[in-house]
Amino acid sequence: MTDALVSGGTALLPRVEFDAARCKGCGLCIEACPEHIVEFEHVFNQRGVQPAHLVHDGLAQCTACGNCAVVCPDSAVEVENRKKPLKYGRNPLRVGDTHYCPGCDEGTVHELLAEVIDELGIREVTVGVASVGCTVFAYRYIDIDWHQAAHGRATSVAWGIECQHPELRVFTLQGDGDLAGIGIGETIHAAARGDPTVVVFLNNGIYGMTGGQMAPTTLLGQKTTTSPAGRTARLQGSPIVMTEIMAAQAGCSFAVRTSVHDAPAIRRTKKYLRQAFLNQEKNRSLSVVEILSACPSGWKLEPVDAHQYLVKEMFPIYKPGVIKEPPGGMPR
């Protein structure tokens, strides 16, 4: 945390701290900084990567926008604006270091969930359902009660948890293979029943955990280890656009598709997650927040390039935006 010393100077300068030990060297903060004052260090950390830090004298140019902290999937950056009560960084509910690959969007979503649960003050009544996929260990990273569900069954597990416990706030964290592949029946029926679950759907278009096989959501033409020549409609069928299917069920009262590929998108996604939990309380029916997520490892792209791919290739098929507004308008 050498940068803490650099930033310690004048009271009015922002405080910017990079946690070198936690940094996975994905470079997303460097890309996100509008002042171009973040760079990789020359030394390596214990992970064997060159961690990010502020350039020499960079603090003088820092506007305390918080982007570097917001985009860091590993919550390794903290920014404090000492002129205003604004702070960006790791929420206390976001615990431990993740097993996610460098630049994986799934880490970013954990931070957002921790912040939303904390800010809504629902930590003591929230139960998360981790699924089978890269989020299998989600329970290690947010300090609440958890269930770990079998592949595809997270929404059924969620209904089991909440059926006799109306006081509990239950959410699932599911990949696209989990939610749209093996668990598509469970997903649609949970939406049809109108279970009061917040479904957080991480769509990375691939089976990440098992090493990058084709998913139901894989794009046409996309190469995966099980569609090595690229997915074709004739041979492998076309991508399933799941959130629209869920939104078509009467029991689903809020459906939105979003992404966490840059700071504005992350801030939007946090707002949607918050609205989903508010909708859960108000309408007691299903909310789904689909988050288009980059899987740099599965896509075999650098983290920054993966986000460009996401915008260019995924957005046209999976259009971001509110798909179904709750009765009575968007929750506040």
Add this chain to the structure above:
Amino acid sequence: MTAGAEAVVGGRRAGQGGGEAPAAEEVLLKGCEAIAEAAIRSGLDAYFAYPITPQTDIPEYLAERLPPLGKTFTQANSEISAINMVYGAAGTGLRVMTSSSSPGISLKQEGISYIAGAELPCVIVNVMRGGPGLGTVYGSQEDYWQSVKGGGHGGYRMPVLAPATVQECADLTMEVFRLADLYRTPALLCLDGTLGQMWENVRFHEPDHANLPPKTWATTGARGRKPNLINSIIIEPPELEAHNRLLQAKYAQMEQREQRWEEYRAEDADLVIVAFGLTGRIARSAVDTLRSAGRRVGLLRPISLFPFPVSGFRALGARPRRWLVVEMNAGQMVEDVKRTLFDLGRVEPVTFYGRLGGVIPTPDEMVEVAVKDLAAGGAR
């Protein structure tokens, strides 16, 4: 218990707490309905299932009874979904049950394995029908192996109780809930479809559910305590080995404490018929017929299929005899009988007689097989 004057019920008596309590009124119910009613009286909070013959009387009964009590009845979109709802609900500390028949129980196996791994209490009812495949809706005992050897993956076991009468359907349902909570385990009530559809008078006793451990592990929201986790993934082999050792110790404890059987006129028998569930009940009539003809034949009816009632065999003493195992399958429990006799150092002939595909063996058939067997052994 239908056991007559000469019957001895071994091991724990089935769910008959407060024996002094005023006898409840008799009601006429089907086996399946008795199970459903006993589950309600055991404090059932939530039930999840999918229709399949011949167990559909259970969901139909509970669909009517549970909602007015403020309890959950959910018809799931599949048996897979139902067992995963069970996993969720059991994890919050509720009394939970699901039921199905053979093909549906096959679908539940992954979920049962998760529940065993995560050590959650719940009750599963299998009203067995003939297979393999879609087979028939008529009752059978073809799921014995699946039930007692750990039908899903990962080498787990669970208590399996097999009623032979509608009264036992009620009593053992209450008992299987107790076992589930006591050992933090899925527990199975296993009967054949014919018993599930059979009408008989039944009396409901108060469930004997005192002294069960508190569910401090339940996910009810992390208020004033560290977060709780319901989980079956333990990636590091040494850690998973340690977890498995604990599970195995639990199964060993069940084997020590939870064996149940019924012995009927077997003490002086030259031939002991071993049969469970409906087959055991039919064998009882065969024993009576054979006894009236002066043949010394008795019955040993396993009530707990896991743990297998080894003590019931031991209790019969050293007197040499022949053994006849009758099942509604091609010979599954007979393997456990042979293993048990071997372990007890007995080298006696074991004959097997089975009917398959939903065909029920008659008392006359059993008498004939027994007479032949006795003749083969030199008796007249």
